[in-house]
Amino acid sequence: MTTTAPDVRKTPAKNAKKKRGGIIGNTGLYLATGVAALLFLIPFYLIVRNALMTDPEITGENWKWFPTDIQWGNITEPFKDETVDFGRALWNSWVVAILHTSGILLICSLAGYGLARIPYKHANKVFYGVLVTLMIPTAVTFVPSFVLVSSLGWVDSYRGLIIPGLFSGFTCFLFRQYFLGFPKELEEAARVDGLSYWGAYWRVVVPNSLNFFAAMATITFISGWNSFLWPLVIGQDPSAWTIQVALSAYMTNQTVNYHLIFMSTAISILPLVLVFLFLQRWLVQGIAQTGIKG
Template sequence: MTTTAPQLRKPRGKKRGGVLGNTGLYLATGVAAFLFLVPFYLLVRNALSTDAEITGEHWKFFPTHLQWGNVGDLFDDTSVDFARSMWNSLVVAVSMTVGILLICSLAGYALARIPYKHSDKIFYVVLGTLMVPTAVTFVPSFVLVSSLGWVDTYRGLIIPGLFSGFTCFLFRQYFLGFPKELEEAARVDGLGYWGAYWKVVVPNSLNFFAAIATITFISGWNAFLWPLVIGQDPGAWTVQVALSSYMTNQTVVFHQIFMATAISILPLVFVFLFLQRWLVQGIAQTGIKG
C-alpha cells in the first residue's frame, strides 16, 4: 500500500506580498513617468499659447485657442534664421557622430587587439586626457582654430570634437570582451586586423555602436559653448545658440522660446525612440561593471 506525500502549499503571505510588490513597482513607475512628462507638457502647452496666457495669473491646463501660428512666426522671424540653425546642428551632430564612431572605434580596437609594447602607455595617456578640464584647453583650441581660418565654418565646429578619450576608453573595454574566436577564424580566412575589424567586429557590434551613436548625437546636438564662440556669424549658429537669442536683456519672446525649444528636441526624441533598445544593450556591453 503506497501513500503519497502531502503537497506543501505556499504561504499566502508571500503571494500577497508579491502582488503588493508589483503594485508598488507600478506606482513608482507611474510617478516617475508623470514627473518625466510634466516638462514636455509645459513645453507643448506654452509653445501653443500667447505670451499673455504664458505669463497670466490664471492658469489653464491648455489654451482655449491653440496658437499654431507660432510656428510660422518662428520661421518667419528675420532676426534669427531658425531653419538654418537646425540644419547647422544636424550637420554638426551627424558629422561628429560618424567621425567619433570611426576614429574612436579604430583607436579602441588597436589598443585592445594589436600587440604593441607601448600600447599600455598610450592608453594611459588617453585616460590622462579625461583629467584635463575643458576650460584649460578651450582657449588654446580657439586660438588654433582661429589661426587656421575656421571661424564660422563647419570645420571649426566639427573637427576639434572628432576625438573623445572617454569614447575611446569605452570601445577598448568593449573590444577586450569581444570573442577572439571570431577574429581568429577571420585570420584563418586570410584577413588582417583591418579586414577582421570591418568584416567581423563591426557587423557583430552594431548594438554597441548604436548606443555610442545615440549618446554622441545628443551631445553634439546640445553643444552650446563651443558653437557660440566659433559660430560668430548668425548664418553659422547652431540651434542652441539660436535659442539663446530669443532671451536678451531687453526682450523675452516667450512663445518663440517655447516653440523653438519644442521643435529643436524633435530630432532627439526620434533618435532616442528609434535607438532606445540598443542604447541599454550597448551600455551593458562596455565591460564596466559595478
C-alpha cells in the same frame, strides 16, 4: 570608468518577484512613482502648452492649462523670425551632430581596435597617453582649444565646430574595452582565411558589433546635438550658430515672443525625443554596459 557586467538584464524578474508587498505597499509604491512621473513630465507639458498658445493666453491674468484654440500655425513662426535665423541654426545642428557622430565613431573605433587587438610593443605606452587625457574634463580646456582653432582660422566654420571634438579619449577607451571582450576566434578565423587586419575589421568585427556601435552612436548624437559651450565659443557669427546657441539668443532678446521661443524649443528637442523613443534600448544598453558617459 567602471565596466559593469554585461549580462545585467538576466535577473530582474527574479528580484522583482521576491519583493512583492501587500496591496497597501503596492498602492503606495505606484502612487509615489506616479507622482514622481507627473513632476518629471511638467517641463515637457509646459513646452507643448506654450508652443501651441498665443502670447496673450500665456501671459494672461489666469493660468490656462490648455490652449483654447490650438495654434498649429505657430509651427512655422520660428522660421519666419527676423531676429534669429532659426532655419539656419537647425540645419547647422543637423550637419554638426551627424558629422560629429560619424567622425567620432570612425576614428575612435579604429583606434580602440588597434589598441585592443593589434600586438605592438609600445601599445601600452600609447594607451597611457590616451588615459591621461581622460583625467582632464574637455570643458575645462575650451580656452586653449579656442586659441588653437582661432589661429587655424576655423572660427565660424563647420571645421571649427566639428573637428576638435572628434578625438575623444573617452570614446576610444570605451571602444578598446569593448573590443577586448570581442571573441578572438572570429577574427582569427577571418585572418586564417587570408584577410588582413583591415579586412578582418571591416568584414568581421564591425558587422558583429553593430549593437555596440548603435549604442555609442546614440549617446554621441545626443551629446553632439545638445552641446552648447563649444558652439557658443566658435559661433561668433550668427550664421555659424547651432540650435542651442539660437535658443540661448532668444532668452536674451529684447522682445520676448513666448509662443515662438517655446515652439523653437519643441522643434529643437523633437529629434532627440524621437531618437530616444526608437533607440532607447541601445541608449540604456550603452549606458549600463559602459557605465559612464563623459
